[in-house]
Amino acid sequence: AQSVTQLDSQVPVFEEAPVELRCNYSSSVSVYLFWYVQYPNQGLQLLLKYLSGSTLVKGINGFEAEFNKSQTSFHLRKPSVHISDTAEYFCAVSEGRGAQKLVFGQGTRLTINP
Amino acid sequence: EPEVTQTPSHQVTQMGQEVILRCVPISNHLYFYWYRQILGQKVEFLVSFYNNEISEKSEIFDDQFSVERPDGSNFTLKIRSTKLEDSAMYFCASSRDWGNTIYFGEGSWLTVV
Numbered sequence: 584a585q586s587v588t589q590l591d592s593q594v595p596v597f598e599e600a601p602v603e604l605r606c607n608y609s610s611s612v613s614v615y616l617f618w619y620v621q622y623p624n625q626g627l628q629l630l631l632k633y634l635s636g637s638t639l640v641k642g643i644n645g646f647e648a649e650f651n652k653s654q655t656s657f658h659l660r661k662p663s664v665h666i667s668d669t670a671e672y673f674c675a676v677s678e679g680r681g682a683q684k685l686v687f688g689q690g691t692r693l694t695i696n697p
Numbered sequence: 698e699p700e701v702t703q704t705p706s707h708q709v710t711q712m713g714q715e716v717i718l719r720c721v722p723i724s725n726h727l728y729f730y731w732y733r734q735i736l737g738q739k740v741e742f743l744v745s746f747y748n749n750e751i752s753e754k755s756e757i758f759d760d761q762f763s764v765e766r767p768d769g770s771n772f773t774l775k776i777r778s779t780k781l782e783d784s785a786m787y788f789c790a791s792s793r794d795w796g797n798t799i800y801f802g803e804g805s806w807l808t809v810v
Binding site for chain 1: 742799
């Protein structure tokens, strides 16, 4: 069975600092990986996804993530964060082609301090 | 930009009562989903729906739950007899096709008292 672990429940950083949100997964088959963001009082919005090809994936709002198969990781990074990046970030995985059934991590709350 | 809309945003109900959560998926989407998030826990898959039938459901989705697409635009989740442990944020989602991006609504927060 698949599982996703987000190692940090909360990450506080200062504005304009870099950030990395960690995600590890376990699965016995090929997986597809996603990062979703939830801004306060809003729904889940797709930041980026890895289906195949280049292991470095770029998403919206300057975020990127790198798929590392040997370490079963899909960490999310941004070189310089803004106050507006304050949100909850969810890593998710699906097995096989596509994303009909997503398994989510527990989420990481990113707080940007001025 | 098209979006998934959900109503109500928040509902409080007494234990044992029936609840219907409503969703309007994106208009040209064919796959519909319900997920839920109990406070402090992970977002969990409940059910997927395609071509007017359930295509997959989780073990959480027992007989007290049902889904329906009563017309061409709405997609509903019914909880027949609510329990305290059904208190959660319920997310509706849709995708255009198998393998396409899943778009989520803002969620309906259900509180069972």
